[in-house]
Amino acid sequence: MNRCGSGKRGVRPAGGAVRGAFASLLCCGALLGVTASADDSGGSWFDAIADWFTGSDDPTENATPNDVHRASLDMLAEIRILREELGADDYPAEAEAQDDRAPLHVYAKSLEVMSKVSRVQRKLGMPVSKVGQIPVKVIGAGDVLVSVSTILDELRKIKSQMVIAREIEPAPLEAGKTTSMVYKNLADASFLLDGLVGRPLNPNDVYLNTQHLLDDLALIADRLRAPVNEEAPPVEGRKTPKDVAQQVLRASYKMVNLQTRLGMDASSVPTLTLVRVTPSEVYDATNMLLAETMRVKHHLGIDVLREERAPPRNKQPGDVFAQVLLVIMNLDELMGSVS
Structure with a gap:
């Protein structure tokens, strides 16, 4: 879909x-x-x-x-x-x-x-x-x-x-x-x-951010006439917040690459120590990715807001890991459309 x-x-x-x-x-x-x-x-x-x-x-x-x-x-x-x-x-x-x-x-x-x-x-x-x-x-x-x-x-x-x-x-x-x-x-x-x-941020919150990212990337893909990947790749083994953070950093570097190819002033990549990573830190990094996605939308003249989503439940770091990989796949498609 x-x-x-x-x-x-x-x-x-x-x-x-x-x-x-x-x-x-x-x-x-x-x-x-x-x-x-x-x-x-x-x-x-x-x-x-x-x-x-x-x-x-x-x-x-x-x-x-x-x-x-x-x-x-x-x-x-x-x-x-x-x-x-x-x-x-x-x-x-x-x-x-x-x-x-x-x-x-x-x-x-x-x-x-x-x-x-x-x-x-x-x-x-x-x-x-x-x-x-x-x-x-x-x-x-x-x-x-x-x-x-x-x-x-x-x-x-x-x-x-x-x-x-x-x-x-x-x-x-x-x-x-x-x-x-x-x-x-x-x-x-x-x-x-x-x-x-009563609780700090957890994988459900980070998962929701990845869904917002995918929705915004789909808007950008529509403008650039790039294909959209819908299916997340399979993930093997148990994942930790640190594993997810590493992939978010990958996505951040790809976002910088996309901004550069579009002729934008690229932003800096968020700093993550990757020593003791919590869901709150991963959430923050995905939040910054959302902000950078908005910059791309503004650059391309996409004056459209994504649809709100219901909060997910019972998500684990592995579920978030798969969605971040899907974000990376779609960033690759976008970069390919402007190279």
């Missing part, structure tokens, strides 16, 4: 054409499934951002990594309050220092954080926020600021639901911050949320 094109599964057209910076901001908020609903103080996430800026109708227009970093520190402070008040008793990992992270990668990481926030909401019996997808556009600091501020808004809804009155001390605005620093804060937030969700 094919994955793309007219009458094929796995795609839906994006919303109508949205023009202007402010409309793009609203579109980004819609993709995250968030409305400008009021928080406890009567203001929305947009109002909160507007408090940080003056002289512009669009408060994210002049956003910098410094602004996003401040918002990410506030986000971490809110998560720590929730952990203390709700009795999280795990010992969260701390993310490693990052480098070469672009706003696109930080945005992708923010969606991971939002997915965990939505799981916390579901666990507490609250209305669940929709996570959404990376919009097919050039992602800037303003887009990331909106995403992080949306996470803040959802965290404060949890506090309100659980009648937690403690307030954070807002972080100061500091100079010299980078997108890589923001990425690390989001990675730390993801680890901290595991104690509230």
Whole structure:
């Protein structure tokens, strides 16, 4: 069964054409499934951002990594309050220092954080926020600021639901911050949320990311008129997260190759130590592959969003391993179509 094109599964057209910076901001908020609903103080996430800026109708227009970093520190402070008040008793990992992270990668990481926030909401019996997808556009600091501020808004809804009155001390605005620093804060937030969700990321989560990758690669194949492989190759023996991570690295290098052949500025390959690999690290690497796939879609003018999928169940590392091999096979087909 094919994955793309007219009458094929796995795609839906994006919303109508949205023009202007402010409309793009609203579109980004819609993709995250968030409305400008009021928080406890009567203001929305947009109002909160507007408090940080003056002289512009669009408060994210002049956003910098410094602004996003401040918002990410506030986000971490809110998560720590929730952990203390709700009795999280795990010992969260701390993310490693990052480098070469672009706003696109930080945005992708923010969606991971939002997915965990939505799981916390579901666990507490609250209305669940929709996570959404990376919009097919050039992602800037303003887009990331909106995403992080949306996470803040959802965290404060949890506090309100659980009648937690403690307030954070807002972080100061500091100079010299980078997108890589923001990425690390989001990675730390993801680890901290595991104690509230009740479990870390597992093979089911990584498997779902591989399905999203295959759907997006099918869209690209349709544009490049490349064949699409549907059947994953057989896998022998028991596989570990490290085995899967090695194949994700292979796929990352092939993505760089494809971007180069398409005349794009290729991104750097994610760093994986391959010493002690967890599903969370593999998920992060596949998340970055999804971000790079979006860049290819934008380069080719594919303004189409993939169809959402139901979360899989009972997947093992071997199942994920096979799907990553299928991703690699389809990347090879794409490279062959532009060589």
